[in-house]
Amino acid sequence: MATTITAPAQPVTEYAGGTLAREQVSLWRDGWRRLRRNKLALVAVVYLAVLAVIAVVAFFWTPYKPNAIGICDTYAPPTGAHPFGCDELGRDSLSRLMVGTQVSLAEGLGTAIIVLVVGVTVGLIAGYFRGAVDAVISLIINIFYGIPALLVALVLVVLLGQGLLNIMIAISATIWMDMARLVRGQALSLREREYIEAARASGAKSGKILFGHIFPNAMGPIIVQATFVIPVAILTGAFLSFLGLGVPPPQADWGGMASEGVAAIRLVTHIVAFPSLALSLTLLAFNFFGDGLRDAFDPRQKR
């Protein structure tokens, strides 16, 4: 009974003439091997690692206090002391960009976790039980597809309040459907496999079959989908901040900083430039990383 995707690790079959059979490796190691060959994805991983370090460092140290007003002149251009210049209230942009990293990463990862939990649970239930349960869940998914994501997020943020967790919940509510639909499809096909039948015959409970047998076997596509949730969540979060409904001020975040920059675009350009650049690079990195992951773990899927 195959319960997990990891194949038993076997020694390399070596003969005098060299390696004859291909070494049997787990899905994970095989995926990692393929990912390593993708230069663009590797660069993205390095960039994201640096970003994570910056986010952690910003908890303990920033060059100036990110919310301290009047440290330098209003709209002061980049100088040695303030390499990214200063904003409208004379706050140090570098410090605020560093703190903004935390917000963007938290929005991306937090939303991905919520979407993972909700989407996987709902999708497994719909795909495994089928029938009326599936019909209701599919109807809900279709209704959510029928309304523009950003509007739902805006209403939810207003309803729940502008906290970071609330923003994650609001963003999740707009993008959980893809995950649910993917997992539903996986569950629909996996439930017909022999090992699931065997598990059912041996008296395993539904919960055990769903999370112990179907979920692990659908892990590859689920992880790939989850990595694509991250950039979409960061983007939606930036849009919310840009429209003034993101994390409440004075908390620095990239979308809000870009919004302040656009307001001042006729006077100075560095205020809009740096948060925009940071956002764009981060989203690019997550997308390249996600593409690399998909090619590595899901080689059958065409680009």
Added chain:
Amino acid sequence: MTRGTLIYIGQRVLLIVVTLLVVSFGVFAAVHSLPGNSFISEHLHGAALQAVLHQYGLDRPIPVQYWDFLKGAIHGDLGNSFVIQGEAITPLVLRELSVSMELGGAALIITIGIGMLFGVVAAMRQNTWVDYVLTTIAVIGYSVPSFVLASLGILLFALALPDWTFSLFGTAIGYPLRWQGTYGDIVQLSLPAIALGFYTSGQVTRITRAAMLDVVQQDFIRTARAKGLRSRVVTIRHALRNAMVPVTSILGPLIVSIIAGSVVIENIFGIPGLGKEFVRSITSHDYNVTVGVFTIYALLIGIANLGVDLLYTVIDPRIRY
């Protein structure tokens, strides 16, 4: 039209109606349960506030209020604005809808145009530098937020170009910073439409490229080539037509994401469309307008998705419902 098609359309219309009911009630209940309303700013207290709330019917239970809204909505009356005194919402929203549709339509044309062109060229030059450049542009497309592209455009065309370009070329090059008129002109529309359309064009590029690569391997393409047809004819008449089916499949989500993107773009460029109205209504507690705009959007998307599904049968006669 076969009987199956009619049944299918009937089901889809039913889904649209259910969606409209659920969405409008959800938003209605949500915004009316919010603390605070648009009358707080008028320094009304006690009995006076109660009188105003009573005048607008806001002191009644939410299901009753929703029932009233529904009765009006069926007759095309979405009620009155709380903030703009005596302004009826239906004509307001319809005018703004036409502005948004102008912008969204232009963005959709740009998205499909750029996306399919890039996708076809990338597929024809698979694994060459042309392919890599175009697919990278596609990833950049959906990685760069639309407001970044918008500000880049403003910097380039409205601010960086010196003043004399205005006098030399008129407004053909110099981009006006403030939106003029209700609908703007083609020059004004160009920048927001490109900023809006570029984001989604990346998805179209990928789908088109993948679909083209899939199609050109099939037998009928080899047959067409063997018949001695010119390569361009094979590409456009045989391959592209079949590659359009997957592209059509993302047309619905494409329209939804263009609508979402227009909320941001309209606010940057000051375009008086539905997206700008929505943000205004929600930040100024003008909740009747919020519900109205939301309902219109849901209706629009429902109709667009139905249209896309019917378009399938035109592009690919093998598809039947």
